[in-house]
Structure formats: C-alpha cells, structure tokens
Amino acid sequence: MDFSSIRKFITRWCAGEENWVDTRTVYIGNKEPPPGAEAYIPQRYPDNRIISSKYTFWNFVPKNLFEQFRRIANFYFLIIFLVQLIIDTPTSPITSGLPLFFVITVTAIKQGYEDWLRHKADNAINQCPVHEVQHGKVIRKQSRKLRVGDVVLIKEDETFPCDLILLSTSREDGTCFVTTASLDGESSHKTYYAVQDTKAFNTEEDFDTLQASIECEQPQPDLYKFVGRINIYSDRNEPIARPLGSENLLLRGATLKNTQHIYAVAIYTGMETKMALNYQSKSQKRSAVEKSMNAYLIVYLCILISKALINTVLKYVWQADPDKDEPFYNQKTDTERQRHIVGYKTTIIFMQ
Known part of the structure; x- marks a missing residue:
C-alpha cells in the first residue's frame, strides 16, 4: 500500500486546498494509473445525455402554471378574478376569468407542443451513433452512453458529441480544423492542436497502451477559457506533465473540417458541456x-x-x-x- 498517496489525499481533503476543490481528474480510457502514481480516486460524472426540454409528463401542469403566473399581468388578472369570486361585485367574474382561462390554455398548448419537439430533438441527438476506442478496437455506441474519460474517433464533417481534448489527428503536424458556427456564429475554420506527446498515436492499439490522466477546471460556460494539464505515465518515476489550453479543447456542437479523422478524450459530458451550460443560462432570461x-x-x-x-x-x-x-x-x-x-x-x- 502506498501510504504517501493516502497521506497526500487526507492532507488535501482536510486542508481544503483550492486546486483540489476547483479541479477534476479524468483518467484517459478510464484506466487506473500505474502503481506508484497518485492514488486512484473514482469520480462520478454525468452521462452524455442532453436535456433541453423544460417539462415532463408529470410536472407539466404545475410547472407551466407556475411559470405563467410569474408574469405580473397574469397574476394581476388572477387576483382580480379571485376577488370577484369572494365578494359580491356588480361585475361578473366571467369578464376576467374567461379571458384569463383562454390565454393560459392557449399558451400552455403552445409551450407543450414546443417542448414535445424539444423532446424529439433530444432523443435524436442522444441516440446519435459515436465511435469509441476501447481495448484497441473501435466500437459503436449511442452518444448518451459516452462517459468522461472515453476515447472517441471523430471523422471529417462529424459533430463533436461532447467537450473533448484533442489527442491526435490524421495530419502529421497534429492539427485539425474546426468550424464553430453553431456555437458563436463564426463560419471560418479554426485550428486546434493535439497534445505534443500523443499526436503520434495513429491507431487504436496505440491508445490501448496509453496511461495518462488530465487535471482541469470544473465546467464553466466561457467558450474561450480552459486551463488544465495532462500527466502521461511512463517507466519513469515522475509522469510527464504538459499544459492544456483552449487550443486543445474541442467543444460540443462544433464540426470537424478538412481533417480525415481525429482521436480525442471526453472531458465534459452531457449537461456539463459548455454548450449546455450556455443554453441553461440563456433559457432563464x-x-x-x-x-x-x-x-x-x-x-x-x-x-x-x-x-x-x-x-x-x-x-x-x-x-x-x-x-x-x-x-x-x-x-x-x-x-x-x-x-x-x-x-x-x-x-x-x-x-x-
């Protein structure tokens, strides 16, 4: 048993170090680090399921009514209607109750239909096939089943299923071209760079021998900010550490262009991707x-x-x-x- 690793973990946990709280560790291929490395601490991350819908079958009525009566106009007419019911007034409650009921009903039907379309779109995206590199082979699976740490193969004109760290490309210089029009509206091709120590990995068998981990910041919505490092374990006592930046991060929703294929590792999945975080913040405005x-x-x-x-x-x-x-x-x-x-x-x- 490596008591130094256990002591380091207990010290960090008790001291509450900032970099321990605000970072996550991702093991490439979900493989444990070699003996003598830092203790392996399994972490739970969300799957790659995307949920852009607001309602479910069970919460539609109460949640929709709550959101509609949050509007001051609807709440005002509701109060007027209740006052007319409680006291004896010369005006009939129907004069305010019937228009309010009509507006609430039509709005609920419209929002319910739009949310049903979002459910259909989510199901199509979540069931989209992706190619994962596993045990030296490429297997096909649904996008929603991707996990943080999985190595995926992306081909030209395919959309990235989650936020990825670029490991290698089909180009000799380790670069790839990406369009992010669906994220920021820019149609020009942007250049991204593979990790220097893994850009020579060209086959699935190469990644089966790779033992590495990535330490990076927790998910946040800024599309142009990313800080992390990759630790590559070898026969040496200390792992090789390389810095990672936004030029290594491929965002969900972007598309691979003018590059035959790339290999990358999932770093943020599902509702923790930058695209999903931006969608959530905008939907509440x-x-x-x-x-x-x-x-x-x-x-x-x-x-x-x-x-x-x-x-x-x-x-x-x-x-x-x-x-x-x-x-x-x-x-x-x-x-x-x-x-x-x-x-x-x-x-x-x-x-x-």
Whole structure:
C-alpha cells in the first residue's frame, strides 16, 4: 500500500486546498494509473445525455402554471378574478376569468407542443451513433452512453458529441480544423492542436497502451477559457506533465473540417458541456419587452392600489359623520372592519 498517496489525499481533503476543490481528474480510457502514481480516486460524472426540454409528463401542469403566473399581468388578472369570486361585485367574474382561462390554455398548448419537439430533438441527438476506442478496437455506441474519460474517433464533417481534448489527428503536424458556427456564429475554420506527446498515436492499439490522466477546471460556460494539464505515465518515476489550453479543447456542437479523422478524450459530458451550460443560462432570461411591460404594470398597480386606498379612507371619513347615514342597500350585519375591506376590494374592481 502506498501510504504517501493516502497521506497526500487526507492532507488535501482536510486542508481544503483550492486546486483540489476547483479541479477534476479524468483518467484517459478510464484506466487506473500505474502503481506508484497518485492514488486512484473514482469520480462520478454525468452521462452524455442532453436535456433541453423544460417539462415532463408529470410536472407539466404545475410547472407551466407556475411559470405563467410569474408574469405580473397574469397574476394581476388572477387576483382580480379571485376577488370577484369572494365578494359580491356588480361585475361578473366571467369578464376576467374567461379571458384569463383562454390565454393560459392557449399558451400552455403552445409551450407543450414546443417542448414535445424539444423532446424529439433530444432523443435524436442522444441516440446519435459515436465511435469509441476501447481495448484497441473501435466500437459503436449511442452518444448518451459516452462517459468522461472515453476515447472517441471523430471523422471529417462529424459533430463533436461532447467537450473533448484533442489527442491526435490524421495530419502529421497534429492539427485539425474546426468550424464553430453553431456555437458563436463564426463560419471560418479554426485550428486546434493535439497534445505534443500523443499526436503520434495513429491507431487504436496505440491508445490501448496509453496511461495518462488530465487535471482541469470544473465546467464553466466561457467558450474561450480552459486551463488544465495532462500527466502521461511512463517507466519513469515522475509522469510527464504538459499544459492544456483552449487550443486543445474541442467543444460540443462544433464540426470537424478538412481533417480525415481525429482521436480525442471526453472531458465534459452531457449537461456539463459548455454548450449546455450556455443554453441553461440563456433559457432563464426574460425578453426586454417583458421586462419593460412588467415595470409599467408595477407602476400601474401602485397607482391603482393608492387610488383605491384613498377612496376607502375618504369613504370611512364620510361615514364617520353621524349626520350622514349609510345608503339603505348596505348590509347592516357586517362589522365595520369587514365593510371597509369589502369596500376596498370593490373599489379596486371598479377602478381597474
């Protein structure tokens, strides 16, 4: 047993070193490091399944209603409808309830259909075939079954199934050309570079003998930022360490061009890829029109509530005068507090 490795792990865990917390270790080919190297610590990473849909069959109704009533306009008309149901007002609840029901229903149908299309697109992407290098052979598997550490073979005009570190290419100089139009809109070909110590690996058998690990930062959405290093184990006591940068990182969604084939290792998969992280952050944003409309509605609601409050106070002052009796149609059985609350709600209905 290598007690030095165990002691190093315990020290890092207790001290909480920053580079230990903010980095991940990926073993190429998911092979354990050779004896004498740093202790092998299995880590759990998500599979390569992409989920761009928002709803499932079970959460569609509550989640969709919650998202729709987060809009100030819908929530306002819901409150007006409930007030009309609770108190006796001269206007029918149908006048606000029926249009609200129509808008909510049509929006739910539209969003449900769009989400169904996203489910279909996700299934097509997740079942797309990829070629993995395993035990010196190329096997075919579904994209969703890729794991971090798997070595994959990508051919010309194929799209990268996940974020990859380039190990070798069919070009002698170890470069490949990639188009990232689907990520950043740039149609020009960009050049990426293979790791210097693995660019000579040209066959699947070569990768079966490779023992290496990659230490890199945790997933983050910046497309142009990546920092890491690769440790290549050999017969020497210390592994060979090489730095890795964004020029070695192939992003999911990009396409291989003018290069016959490449070999690369999966570094970020599924919802941890940079493309997925950017999609998640954008899907939570609201449009500028909705933001401005919400601001106008808040101002309108403040004015409406203030006017209703002023009218209720003036009514209370008027009714406090003993010389002025209440109209005959006001109920005498309610308490004074109840009458003021009902009067305030009725005023809001009148002034909306």
